Amino acid sequence: MNFKHKYIFLFPGLFVLIGILIFPIIFTIRLSLSGWNSYTPEMNFIGITNYIRLFTDDPRFWESFFRLSFLSVTTVILQYIIGFALALIVWREIKFKRFFRVIFLIPMMTTPVIMTVIWRTFFHESLGPVNDLLGNLGVEPILWLSDPVIAKFTVIIVEVWQWTPFMFLLLLAGLLSLPKEPFLAAAIDGASSFRKFVYVTFPLMAPISIGAIIIRLIEASKIMDTVFVLTSGGPGTATETSSFYIYIKGLREFQMGYAATLSFTYLVIMIISLTIIAKVLTKLMIKE
Template sequence: MTAVSIDNTMTQGKQVKKSKPSRLAPNYWPFVLPALVVVAAVIVFPWAFTLWMSVNSWTLGQERVFAGFANYVRLVQDMRFWESLWHTTVYTVLSVVLPLFLGTLAALVFDAKFPLRGLLRGVFVMPMMATPVAVALVWTMMFHPQLGVLNYLLSFIGIGAQEWIYNQSTVIPSLVLVETWQWTPLVMLIVLGGLAAVPREPYESAEIDGANAWQKFRFLTLPMIAPFLIIAVIIRSIDAVKSFDIIYAMTQGGPGTASETINIYLYNTAFAYYDIGYGSAMAVVFFLVIIALSFVLLMARQRANWSNAEGR
């Protein structure tokens, strides 16, 4: 075979290869579309409908009338709304600070090695596994002024009977006590995970330099677990600000309106007074409050990461 025929054969082979149709780019829409439909049906549509209802004046059984921003103006002038916002703020702050402090303390204790540590860890996290309504019912019986076990225990140390959730001045601290009891184990688990990731070399150097336990915690442990503490604050803040089940099961916002948070007031407005338009406006404002709170907490989390990186 001559060189010319070989060249012709190679050229024809290249032309045959070039003439093959190219593969089409994969189309992912058939796989993405069902998820988009579900998200639109479960998330987008309810919020769009709520936003639309918030600019309407509609009470069940009456005709719906377009009201513009009248519901939002009414919300600004509603002192009961501002009172519920204050109750929500106090409840959230206390429900974050107390579990954060006690959970961190418990994590430091359970990070040490001692007999039956695993068993005690399991016992400590048990409240977190209980359903909120069951927890509310048990604590309601414990808070009873005459028959409750808490007042019985207080009598042994000379403290008189307390009214707990039946008094306007003590109802929110009592509810925070329940929230703290149930969710301190969650903070403990988060911080305990942070302590497990902490290197031991800096502690050995600190011991050589003569640092005591407080100095090691203040200048070594606390900065290194700060990102985990921020995560605990984010989770507890979002969970506490939207807390409903425990409060409603125990007090339904009472006595009077002393424990009425935004969630309870919103529920009563929409489903007890059937003022759907005003309740929708309240839900929109509450959603914006949660978004703002989440943004602030995430910024704090990011700053904690930057500080930790700079420290390294």
């Protein structure tokens, strides 16, 4: 076969890439330069008017972005800590190890929307079992979904419970792939379990940890279903994230051109932010 003919086999994948990635981005950019909304059905060109509006007259988007940053970073940190702890427990020789592996993965196997509805029932402030249990312990009912501050932590609780198993799965796979020689050398030197973790396990797990954190940050930056079902962005805008705000502008207010502007700006910000975070984590966790 001629060497040039081999490139023919790249065309199907290239067409798929163009169809699901490149074309939507180009179309979003074109849409962001238009005033397309429910009153202007045609995609009229208005230049950078939407971008000027975003950077000069829309503090709500930036508030939702910083709120999202807090929620995503907090949830991923907690997921990493808890997931790593669970992975270390199952990694060691304990009884019913396979049983615990399955139990820890159950939250991730459940549909997020269904589980969020269940959590909303749990956290119902007058009929929910959580406040009933706290009342039996003499604790006043907590406004899980009505207090602007507490509602953020309610979202964090649900996200951590739902996606810690994913972090657990990645980290457990990493632990099972580690070489045994460094641990044998540490045992011969008489290193304690804590020193083995600090000087052997954690450094060896650094590349896998960085990958797991970045993957979860990418997913956490798109928090939408949990907020939509649990709080609908409330109370007020206390739990409104960037994705939810873009949904409001695009599919509730039908400002499709402006929603495209928000989406593309958000995409650029997240690419830059995640690149910086990846480099910082690499410098902190991987020692040359």
